[in-house]
Structures are given as structure tokens and as C-alpha cells.
Amino acid sequence: MQDYNLFLLIAVLTAVFSYVAVNWVRLQLYPHLLDIPNARSSHVTPTPRGGGLGFIAVFIIAIVVYNLCFSTTLPTLPWFLWLSFLPLFVIGLLDDWKNISAALRYFVQLAVAMMLVWEIGAFPLPWLDNLGVGGAGLAFITTVIGLTAAMNFYNFMDGLDGLVAGCCVIQVSYCALYLNQPSLWLLSAALLGFLVLNWSPAKIFMGDVGSTFLGAIIPACLLLAAQSPANHTPVESWSSLVVTLPLVLDALYTLIWRWRQGENIFKAHKSHLYQRLNQSGFSHSKVAGAYICVTSIFAASLLLLGTTGAILNLIALGLAMFYAEKLIKSQLASSALSACASTN
Helix, strand or coil: HHHHHHHHHHHCCCCHHHHHHHHHHHCCCCCCCCCCCCCCCCCCCCCECHHHHHHHHHHHHHHHHHHHHHHHEEECCCHHHHHCCCHHCCCCCCHHCCCCCCCHHHHHHHHHHHHHHHHCCCCCCCHHHHHHHHHHHHHHHHHHHHHHHHHHHHHHHHHCCCCHHCCCHHHHHHHHHHHHHHHHHHHHHHHHHHHHCCCCCCCCCCHHHHHHHHHHHHHHHHHHCCCCCCCCCCHHHHHHHHHHHHHHHHHHHHHHHHHHCCCCCCCCCCHHHHHHHCCCCCCHHHHHHHHHHHHHHHHHHHHCCHHHHHHHHHHHHHHHHHHHHHHHHHHHCCCCHHHHHHHC
């Protein structure tokens, strides 16, 4: 009981100090980390970015305190996991400050992904088990590509107030329960402190320093869980990935949709499903709230129903995306009719 009370106190303080740290970044680094609206932006006023610097710094301090207090009584995550994210933190912060080239960013992401897979192991791909060394190498490469894709997808999705931060609170909380890792609740707490300032109308954005970190740590935790076959079978490991789909599938769906339209998939755009929902008239808070609700339902069904929940989630997500497309078309048609009526 004493450990529980102490942990709860640390979690609450993490949320409070995260808010304070992010607000400090907003006020003190405003001229250096400013996001100027452009044609691809979903906001119209210059807004500071780099909020990830605040909540990640507080989270790391909280992790140190957690390990000092509970290393002998509660589960802890390996230190190499946190150290592996340091290059991502640095390159993300530099990009928020000076706009680093995409090639250099991807090189760092690739290096971090390779370190993680080397230390943790590849994601279970049972159909490659009989191919020996070649199969192991292919599993390694596939996992590395998957990790770098996740880092970029989470970054792509960070374009609407509260969307990625809110979804990640749920995803990290799911990982804390799935892995039985209380330390991850501290990241959820830090994200909540940030979310207060990031909710619409956002006073600060997390920036690349925050989004790439989250895009790495959540898949890395799921990868870590997959290396414990006694607790998580390959089927369960694949099922757990479904919790990331409200963010990842939007990015992947948009990538495929743009490719089929003959567009340059490497060119910046404003075609994500969440962006088109916002453009069709739904507010930042409504769109973000919908994504957070879907993520919450997915996490709960995975924890309660396991693989069955994953299958139901996939079906529900397909129907939800179909409905969202219909809704966008309906809203745009209604807006067009209203515009015509006002001109006549």
C-alpha cells in the first residue's frame, strides 16, 4: 500500500511538472521554436512547437525516481530502451529548431530502429522461421522498416490539436497494462500534462521531438512484449499492434490513396483522413475526440477479448473509415450547396 501511494504521488507530480515544463518551453523558447502556418497547416496562428522537450524531460526524471524507489519491488524497463531514444530526441529537437534534412532524420531513425531490434529482437514472423539465417535477416529488416515507418506515421498524424497526444495517452496506458510495466503510466501522466496545453485551441505543439519519440516508444514496447512468448504468443503480439491502427492506418491509407491518385507520395500534403474531416467542417476537438474514443475502445477490447477483440476492431475500423469518407463527401456537398445559395 505504501508503494502504491508513493507511485501515485510520483505520477501526479509527473503530470504537474510536465505541464510546468511544457509551459516554460512555450514561454521561454517561443521565438526559436515557432510553427508558422502554411498551406498544409491546420492552424491559422503562429504557435510554438517543441513541447515534446518538456514532457520527455520530465518523464526521464520521473523514470530515474521510479527506478530509485521501486527497482526491487516493481517491474522496470531496461535502460538501453531509454538510451536508444536519445538520438531521436536530439535530431527531433534540432529539426523543430532549424529544419533538418529528411535524409539525415531518416538516417537517425534507421540507426535507432536497428539498435532497438538488435537489442530486443525481431518481431515474430513465424512463416520465416524455417528459412534459417536468411529468414532471421529478413525478419530483422522487416522489423526495422516497420519501426521507422511508425516513427514517421506518428509524425505525419501530429497535425491537429490534441490528436496524437490524446491517442498516445491511451496507447501508452494499454502498453503499461499489457507489459505489466507501471513505469509507462508515468509517460501517460507526462502526456496528460502536455495535453492540457495541446488541446484545441493548442497553445503549443509537441513537434518532431515529441511525435517521433512516441512513434518509437510505443512500437518498441510492443516489440519488447513480443519477445516473451511464454506470456504473449505470436498471435497475441500481432493482435496488440491493432491499438496503434487509429493513427497508423490513417497514415498508411492516405499513402496508398495518394499513390493511386498518381500523386507524389514524398511531397508534403494535406490529405490525411483527419485533415479532410477537419476541412469538411469538423472542429479540432471533435476529430481528436473521435480518434481518442476509437483508440480507447480498441485498447479496452484488446485487453478484455484479446485476438477476438483485434478482429472485431479491424472490422469496426474498416466500417468507420468508410463512414468517415461518406461523411466528408456529404459535408463538402452541403457546404457547396450553401455557398451556391448565398451567392444567388
